Amino acid sequence: MTQETAQPSRRRALLQLGSAVGAGALAGCATSTTAGTSGSATTGGIPKFQVMGSTIPIMGSDEVFPVRRVYCIGRNYAAHAIERGSDPTREPPFFFQKPNDAVQLVPRGVTVDHPYPPVTKNYHYEVELVAALHKGRNIRPEQALDCVYAYAVGLDMTRRDLQNAMAAEKKPWEIGKSFDHSAVVSHLHPVSQSGHFTKGAISLKVNGQIKQSSDLSKMIWSVAEQIANLSTYNELFPGDIIYSGTPENVGPVVVGDVMTGHIDGLYDINVKVV
Numbered sequence: 001m002t003q004e005t006a007q008p009s010r011r012r013a014l015l016q017l018g019s020a021v022g023a024g025a026l027a028g029c030a031t032s033t034t035a036g037t038s039g040s041a042t043t044g045g046i047p048k049f050q051v052m053g054s055t056i057p058i059m060g061s062d063e064v065f066p067v068r069r070v071y072c073i074g075r076n077y078a079a080h081a082i083e084r085g086s087d088p089t090r091e092p093p094f095f096f097q098k099p100n101d102a103v104q105l106v107p108r109g110v111t112v113d114h115p116y117p118p119v120t121k122n123y124h125y126e127v128e129l130v131a132a133l134h135k136g137r138n139i140r141p142e143q144a145l146d147c148v149y150a151y152a153v154g155l156d157m158t159r160r161d162l163q164n165a166m167a168a169e170k171k172p173w174e175i176g177k178s179f180d181h182s183a184v185v186s187h188l189h190p191v192s193q194s195g196h197f198t199k200g201a202i203s204l205k206v207n208g209q210i211k212q213s214s215d216l217s218k219m220i221w222s223v224a225e226q227i228a229n230l231s232t233y234n235e236l237f238p239g240d241i242i243y244s245g246t247p248e249n250v251g252p253v254v255v256g257d258v259m260t261g262h263i264d265g266l267y268d269i270n271v272k273v274v
């Protein structure tokens, strides 16, 4: 039982990002060797301290994937949209972000300790397919899957009471979604080995009991459509990852519960709330 975080490879990732920043913001299509620097306020000074980013190991490789931004789409399965009180037939896709350092890694075959976060009394799981990008800007849907480097299974952990309370007051519900360890994720399965994930079972168990069960084909907006839409709002860069939404029957966990996230073709992730 160890709590694994993204720490071990952070120094290496920082060094990689540092060299990319040195090259300055690049015009045109970003590639896997140029992490996003669009609009960055970068000077030539010596950093006063190091700010660590997250990296995700890549299955079958010594390389790690530096995480630039963590995007999440909301209400992307009809039955979940309905349970959250919206009309799935009319709502365009919407996105939010989690901090880059909210990533918590779950290796294969390990049950990772996940701290119950502060303030909340209603802490929810959301099992999701995660797409990791390695290039792309102003992307058309038919090109969008070319931007996906790999996939993972993740949990978009949510302080539901805080999210709901803030939403009711028409305030940003960021504190419900964006907090330490809230972006749980497996290691990455490269498309070159696993192909794309457009259908297949997605499920979540708590203490061995099925809570969420659906199919990736039931997404309202496919991964390709998500990428195309998101790229109209922000330029996407290598290192961006997208949590592609959760199916219905989200619900609470308490200390001691063990969550198992499953997507056909990826390894299961096991996470114990402590």
Ligand code: MN
Residues within 6 Å of the ligand: 072, 073, 074, 126, 128, 156, 243, 245, 246
């Ligand atoms: Mn979600």
